[in-house]
Amino acid sequence: MAPKKKNKQSSSAGLPGLDISEIERLLAFMDKHHLEQFEFSRGDFRVALKRGWDAGSSVSAPARPAPSSGGSSGRAPAGEAQATASAPAAPAAPAETHHIIKSPIVGTFFTSASPDSAPFVKAGDHVKAGQVVCIVEAMKLMNEIEADVAGTIVKALVENAQPVEYGQPLFSIKPDKK
Amino acid sequence: MFRKILIANRGEIALRVICACKELGIPTVAVYSEADKNSLHVRFADEAVCIGPPRSSESYLNIPHVISAAEITNVDAIHPGYGFLSENANFAEVCVASHITLIGPSPDLIRLMGEKDRARREISAAGLPVVPGSDGIVEDSSAATKAAKRIGFPLIVKASAGGGGRGMRVVRKQSELIPAFEAARNEAQQAFGSPDVYLEKFLERPRHIEFQVLGDKHGKVIHLGERECSVQRRHQKLIEESPSPAMDEKTRNELGARVVAALTKIGYTNAGTVEFLRDEDGSMYFIEMNTRIQVEHPVTEMVSNVDLIKSQIRLAAGEHVEDAVGPIEFRGHSMECRINAEDPETFVPSAGRITTFNIPSGTGVRVDTAAYADCVIPPYYDSLIAKLITRGRDRAEALARMRRALDMFIIEGVKTTIPLHRKIFANAQFQAGNFDTHFLEASGLITTHGK
Numbered sequence: 001m002a003p004k005k006k007n008k009q010s011s012s013a014g015l016p017g018l019d020i021s022e023i024e025r026l027l028a029f030m031d032k033h034h035l036e037q038f039e040f041s042r043g044d045f046r047v048a049l050k051r052g053w054d055a056g057s058s059v060s061a062p063a064r065p066a067p068s069s070g071g072s073s074g075r076a077p078a079g080e081a082q083a084t085a086s087a088p089a090a091p092a093a094p095a096e097t098h099h100i101i102k103s104p105i106v107g108t109f110f111t112s113a114s115p116d117s118a119p120f121v122k123a124g125d126h127v128k129a130g131q132v133v134c135i136v137e138a139m140k141l142m143n144e145i146e147a148d149v150a151g152t153i154v155k156a157l158v159e160n161a162q163p164v165e166y167g168q169p170l171f172s173i174k175p176d177k178k
Numbered sequence: 179m180f181r182k183i184l185i186a187n188r189g190e191i192a193l194r195v196i197c198a199c200k201e202l203g204i205p206t207v208a209v210y211s212e213a214d215k216n217s218l219h220v221r222f223a224d225e226a227v228c229i230g231p232p233r234s235s236e237s238y239l240n241i242p243h244v245i246s247a248a249e250i251t252n253v254d255a256i257h258p259g260y261g262f263l264s265e266n267a268n269f270a271e272v273c274v275a276s277h278i279t280l281i282g283p284s285p286d287l288i289r290l291m292g293e294k295d296r297a298r299r300e301i302s303a304a305g306l307p308v309v310p311g312s313d314g315i316v317e318d319s320s321a322a323t324k325a326a327k328r329i330g331f332p333l334i335v336k337a338s339a340g341g342g343g344r345g346m347r348v349v350r351k352q353s354e355l356i357p358a359f360e361a362a363r364n365e366a367q368q369a370f371g372s373p374d375v376y377l378e379k380f381l382e383r384p385r386h387i388e389f390q391v392l393g394d395k396h397g398k399v400i401h402l403g404e405r406e407c408s409v410q411r412r413h414q415k416l417i418e419e420s421p422s423p424a425m426d427e428k429t430r431n432e433l434g435a436r437v438v439a440a441l442t443k444i445g446y447t448n449a450g451t452v453e454f455l456r457d458e459d460g461s462m463y464f465i466e467m468n469t470r471i472q473v474e475h476p477v478t479e480m481v482s483n484v485d486l487i488k489s490q491i492r493l494a495a496g497e498h499v500e501d502a503v504g505p506i507e508f509r510g511h512s513m514e515c516r517i518n519a520e521d522p523e524t525f526v527p528s529a530g531r532i533t534t535f536n537i538p539s540g541t542g543v544r545v546d547t548a549a550y551a552d553c554v555i556p557p558y559y560d561s562l563i564a565k566l567i568t569r570g571r572d573r574a575e576a577l578a579r580m581r582r583a584l585d586m587f588i589i590e591g592v593k594t595t596i597p598l599h600r601k602i603f604a605n606a607q608f609q610a611g612n613f614d615t616h617f618l619e620a621s622g623l624i625t626t627h628g629k
Contacts, residue, residue: 163250
């Protein structure tokens with residue numbers, strides 16, 4: 001009987017990207033050693049973390065990881081770090097390709113039309129092309145963002161009330177097979 | 179003082195503003211298009227927000243995206259740099275409505291100086307000499323003929339919504355007038371959205387001399403001397419210097435005082451530049467005013483010991499001009515070369531990756547740039563790679579330093595105008611300080627193919 005081939009991939013250094021838990025570990029590492037800046041690059045991959053200090057404060061609570069392209073939300077507590085990660089465009093999951101719905105504008109992301117209403121979509125929902133999936137508020141205007149393909153929502157990539165920049169990934173969606 | 183400043187620009191000026199903010203201890207937000215993801219201004223700002231795809235109209239000129247970026251990063255001031263939205267009165271008004279301080283003058287002043295014929299009239303009423311010309315917009319051919327009779331030939335037809343050398347046509351005799359007038363109106367409509375044109379006497383061999391001014395929000399205006407920017411190609415400045423070799427102390431003081439009086443009357447605030455043409459007989463005539471910081475601001479900084487960007491920020495924050503600007507010490511002479519990514523003979527833009535970038539340094543040399551080895555000069559924006567600035571005890575030393583620095587400035591991977599600058603600085607007429615705005619073509623240093 002041929003031995004079963006085990007296809008186990010470790011979640012650390014081998015992959016081209018970093019996930020949130022690894023960034024959190026790096027930030028805790030920076031915290032522990034009172035580091036203000038940390039940069040790492042290998043081949044095409046590079047990550048740079050920079051902590052912004054208030055003039056008078058010292059190391060306090062471990063920093064919350066910030067969204068991966070800058071744009072902090074509102075009043076930042078002392079010691080909030082900012083992460084920028086650039087990775088080559090490698091497919092994350094070999095089996096299926098997910099389509100990413102990106103923000104066409106700069107603003108604040110909201111999952112629902114108002115604080116009391118239900119979210120437009122949740123993971124597992126099927127959407128048609130042109131269906132509203134979220135709101136991005138900009139300059140007091142609520143812009144409805146539409147899915148550009150038909151498919152099944154895999155997950156939301158940003159949190160409610162999070163600031164987003166142009167091109168920021170909002171949802172991953174599994175497109176319907178043609 | 180401001181809590182946080184967003185820089186609505188890119189490249190070397192964005193980096194320059196970030197430098198000033200860092201020195202003032204003010205956190206910064208950079209905005210960038212997808213083409214500028216790896217830019218130095220993004221790198222050195224405290225936060226960065228992507229505001230669009232590469233095209234300027236969809237990113238750096240996209241007012242909703244810029245304002246949105248300002249809102250989500252919670253800034254209380256925006257520095258617009260030069261170009262882009264810096265002289266856009268509409269943008270200035272949106273900033274006011276969004277409770278964000280624009281670091282510059284008020285929307286009304288921006289609008290006034292942006293309508294070139296109105297600016298002429300107001301500045302003339304405020305007591306500065308203007309180039310003899312039409313009394314406002316010339317509406318039709320018969321008005322053009324009437325105005326031309328009074329002004330005489332040669333004259334120049336200028337777009338009211340133009341400026342910076344664009345939308346202008348020279349007319350040398352009566353028979354050329356109406357065709358040129360109509361063509362200029364069409365071009366103006368296409369390029370600037372308004373067909374309005376006015377007429378001015380055309381000076382054959384003028385020198386371009388401009389005064390740097392600063393005004394606070396308490397009614398006080400000062401000037402920091404003049405810059406000469408006569409070495410131009412198609413109205414684009416290549417070399418600037420301060421002081422002007424054509425200016426004497428007496429004229430500087432007299433004209434400077436008149437400039438200050440006029441701008442005080444108008445109520446000008448923040449940084450600005452008042453542009454004059456100096457005729458061959460020494461007469462100075464106002465042509466236009468720019469209500470923003472200029473590309474060539476470093477030459478004034480070098481000869482006055484003033485940081486103009488920090489001054490702008492402090493003036494916008496409400497400080498009195500003496501505190502915002504600090505002590506002014508005029509000394510020596512400064513020159514600047516605009517190093518562009520262009521073929522030094524054909525001026526065809528040369529975008530691409532810079533493979534070698536060796537910046538000159540040493541005594542009296544300053545380089546303002548956002549380029550670096552291995553960076554990419556994108557094709558979507560202007561071709562300025564770096565500003566090479568020198569200062570010396572006198573013009574001869576500033577000039578010798580520039581020649582030395584140009585020799586040591588090595589840029590490979592893209593074509594640059596450095597070879598042309600070296601030729602200009604080796605030219606005897608330029609070295610003698612004896613030139614006007616036609617110098618480059620007249621000298622044979624560049625060939626004009628009528629393009």
